[in-house]
Amino acid sequence: VAVTMRDVAQQAGVSIKTVSRVVNDQGEISEATRERVLAVIQDLGYRPSKVARALVTQKTDTIGLVVGDVTYNPFFPEVARGVLDAAQTQGYNVFLCNIEENQNHELEVLHSLADHAVDGIIIYPTHFSQDNLKTFADHYRPLISINKCIDHPGIGLVMLQTCKGAKLAVDYLVSKGYAKIGMIAGVSPLNLIERVRGFREAMAMHRLNVAKEMIIQAANPTYEAGYEAMQEMLAEYPDVEAVFTYNDLLAMGAIRACREAGRRVPDDIAIIGFDDIEWAAKTTPPLTTVRIDKYQLGQVATQQLFKMLDNCEETPPPVYVDVELIVRESA
Amino acid sequence: VAVTMRDVAQQAGVSIKTVSRVVNDQGEISEATRERVLAVIQDLGYRPSKVARALVTQKTDTIGLVVGDVTYNPFFPEVARGVLDAAQTQGYNVFLCNIEENQNHELEVLHSLADHAVDGIIIYPTHFSQDNLKTFADHYRPLISINKCIDHPGIGLVMLQTCKGAKLAVDYLVSKGYAKIGMIAGVSPLNLIERVRGFREAMAMHRLNVAKEMIIQAANPTYEAGYEAMQEMLAEYPDVEAVFTYNDLLAMGAIRACREAGRRVPDDIAIIGFDDIEWAAKTTPPLTTVRIDKYQLGQVATQQLFKMLDNCEETPPPVYVDVELIVRESA
DNA sequence: CTGAAAGCGCTTACAG
DNA sequence: CTGAAAGCGCTTACAG
Numbered sequence A, B: 001v002a003v004t005m006r007d008v009a010q011q012a013g014v015s016i017k018t019v020s021r022v023v024n025d026q027g028e029i030s031e032a033t034r035e036r037v038l039a040v041i042q043d044l045g046y047r048p049s050k051v052a053r054a055l056v057t058q059k060t061d062t063i064g065l066v067v068g069d070v071t072y073n074p075f076f077p078e079v080a081r082g083v084l085d086a087a088q089t090q091g092y093n094v095f096l097c098n099i100e101e102n103q104n105h106e107l108e109v110l111h112s113l114a115d116h117a118v119d120g121i122i123i124y125p126t127h128f129s130q131d132n133l134k135t136f137a138d139h140y141r142p143l144i145s146i147n148k149c150i151d152h153p154g155i156g157l158v159m160l161q162t163c164k165g166a167k168l169a170v171d172y173l174v175s176k177g178y179a180k181i182g183m184i185a186g187v188s189p190l191n192l193i194e195r196v197r198g199f200r201e202a203m204a205m206h207r208l209n210v211a212k213e214m215i216i217q218a219a220n221p222t223y224e225a226g227y228e229a230m231q232e233m234l235a236e237y238p239d240v241e242a243v244f245t246y247n248d249l250l251a252m253g254a255i256r257a258c259r260e261a262g263r264r265v266p267d268d269i270a271i272i273g274f275d276d277i278e279w280a281a282k283t284t285p286p287l288t289t290v291r292i293d294k295y296q297l298g299q300v301a302t303q304q305l306f307k308m309l310d311n312c313e314e315t316p317p318p319v320y321v322d323v324e325l326i327v328r329e330s331a
Numbered sequence C, D: 001c002t003g004a005a006a007g008c009g010c011t012t013a014c015a016g
Helices: A005-012 A016-023 A031-044 A050-057 A076-089 A103-115 A130-139 A162-175 A194-205 A223-236 A248-260 A294-310 B005-012 B016-023 B031-044 B050-057 B076-089 B103-115 B130-139 B162-175 B194-205 B223-236 B248-260 B294-310
Strands: A062-067 A093-098 A120-124 A143-146 A155-160 A181-185 A215-217 A242-245 A270-275 A288-292 A319-321 A323-326 B062-067 B093-098 B120-124 B143-146 B155-160 B181-185 B215-217 B242-245 B270-275 B288-292 B319-321 B323-326
Touching (some): A005 A016, A005 A031, A016 A031, A050 B050, A062 A103, A076 A093, A076 B076, A076 B093, A093 A103, A120 A294, A130 A143, A130 A155, A143 A294, A162 A181, A162 A194, A162 A270, A162 A323, A181 A194, A181 A223, A181 A248, A215 A223, A223 A242, A223 A248, A242 A248, A248 A270, A294 A319, B005 B016, B005 B031, B016 B031, B062 B103, B076 B093, B076 B120, B130 B143, B143 B294, B162 B181, B162 B194, B162 B242, B162 B270, B181 B194, B181 B248, B215 B223, B242 B248, B248 B270
Parallel strands (some): A062 A093, A120 A143, A143 A155, A242 A270, A270 A288, B062 B120, B120 B143, B143 B155, B181 B215, B242 B270, B270 B288
Antiparallel strands (some): A093 B093
16 A cells, blocks of 8 residues: 555656655755655655665664563653653654563563664663673674663663762761761662762761661662661661661651651651652652652663764763752651 | 575575575475574574565564653553563564654654554554544554544554443442542543543432532642642532542542641541552552553553454454452542 | 575665 | 666565
C-alpha cells in the first residue's frame, strides 16, 4: 500500500534520483522540478522508508535505552523522558529494553538492539555485568553508561555528583549545629558507594568523630529497610542527632521509625534524604533532600551519545550532572 | 565490520541461499551442510541483519508504544514493563514515544513510527485526538488503544473494567453500613467517566439518594486537587460518611484534608481510592482502593496486537482487564 | 538437497 | 541540472 520513491518519480516525470535529491535536500536541482516533485510528494503522502535508507547508509536514526528494571527504578520515567525528548529533537526514535537480573539475558538484549542496527545504546543499569558490557562494546559502539563508571574505549560516561551531594547534606547539618551525625546506607559494599565516601569526607573535614562511625547498613534501598535500619540506629546510637540516608525511600521509612519511637522529626532528630523523588515533598514532614535532576540526566546522556556519533573515534571525557540541596522540613 | 551472509556462505563453501535456509530453519537441507554452516555462523559471530530482512519481508519485528506523558502517568512503568516483556517473548523490540499535548506533534510521532515500518502500535493516551487516530488508522495498522474507546476498523481495544470497580467500592461501603456516600471525580466531563457511571449505578442499585448527588469535581487528578476537593466536600456536605475518589492521589489529598479538619479516617469518614499505586500501601492510613493490574494491562494490550498481526483483516472484539478491591485501613 | 536471478526501496559514485 | 547503473543484505519464486 505504501507509496515509493518510484511512484513519486513516475508521477512527476523524473528519475528516482531526482526525487531522492529533493527528499534529502541535496541541492543541484532546478527550483521548478524541485517544486513539482514536492507537490507530488505532498499529493501522494509519500514518506521515505527509513529501513531502505538504513540498508545503504548504515544509519537507522534509532538508539536503544536499556534499563535495569523499569518498575523498581523510581527515576526511570523522568530519565526516559529526558532521553526521548533529546532523541526526538534530533529525529531519532528510541527502543526501550528492560533486562532481568541474568547475565545471558543481558547480552541477548544488547544483541537484539544490534540486530536492529541502532546507532548507539544508552545503558542505565541497576545491576549489570561490566565484563559483558566491555565485550559487547568491542564489537558495537557507541555505548553510554549512566551513573556507572566503566573505563573502556567506546563507552561514554554520564555520572552524578553524588559525592558532592553527600557533602552538601553533611555541611548543611553541621551549619544547623548538629554534631552527632549518622548515616543509613542502602547498598553494599560500603566503600564503593559514592554517597558514603562523600559522607566520610565531609565528616572528616568538619573534624567530626569518624572513628566511631555511625553508619547502619540497610538491607535494601527501600522504605521497609529504612524503617528497620532506623530502629537499629536508635538502639545502637541512642544519642544520634541527625541522619543522612542513601535515598528518600530509606529516609521516609526512617521517619516512620522515629515517630514510632517517640522522636520528633526534625525537633529531636533531623533526617535528610537523597534523590528528591516525587513523594519527598508530600510526605509528613516534607523531606529535606539532595535533588538529582533526572530529566537532565537523560538529556545529557543522549547528548553525550550524539557527540560520540559525530566523532566515532574518540571516547569523550565523562560528563557530570550536578545535584542540589533542597531544604524542606525534615532537617 | 559486520559479518554478512555472504561471508558465512564463502567460509562454508555454500551459496547464500543455503545460509538463509539454516538461519530461517526452513528445512530442505542436509544435516551435514546444516551443521557446517551453523559452525561457521558460530565461529564468525554472524547475526542476520533485521533491516535487510525487513526490506524484503516488510516485517521489522518492532512495535511502537506511544504514551501521553511518561512522567505524569503513575502507571506507566508497570504497563510498559508488561508490554516489553510480552514483546520480548515474541522476539519483538519496542519503540517508546512520548507525545506532547499538541495535535500536530501527535501525528508526527505516529508517522515517525510508520517511517520505521513498525509492525503495529499501542497507544496509551492521557489526551489524544480521536480524529487524528482514526485518520492515521486508515493508512497504518494495526493499532491498539488502551483504555480509550475508539470504534474504528483497524483499532483494537483493551479496556479496564472501571465501571465495575466503582461498584465494588460502593458495594463495600454499603456493606460496612455507610449510607451517605460521596465521590470526588478527577476529570470532566462527568458523565463520560466510567468511574462516575459505576458510582451512580451502584448508588441507584442500593436505592441511596442519588437525587442529591454528593459529587465534587476536582480540578485535576492530583494530590493537591484532592485536598481542596475534600475541603469543599466537607463544607458542602458536612454529614458525608464515606468518599469514593477517582484515583489514589485524590484519596491521599482528601485524607490530609480530613486530618486537618479533625475528621479521623476511617473512624469519622471512610475514604476509598482507585488504581492502587505504589504509595497507597505506605500512606497513613494505608489506603483501601480498587486495584488495577497494570502489568497485565500491558501484556494483554501486546497480545491483542499480536492477534491482529496474525489476522490482518478483522478487528477483534475489545478485551477487558479486571479490577479488584483491596481492603486496607482507610475504609 | 542446492543455487542463480530478481528484487525489496533507497543512496552512492559516476557520466552526461 | 538530470539520470542509468550498481549495490546495501537479505528473501522469494523458480530451476535443477
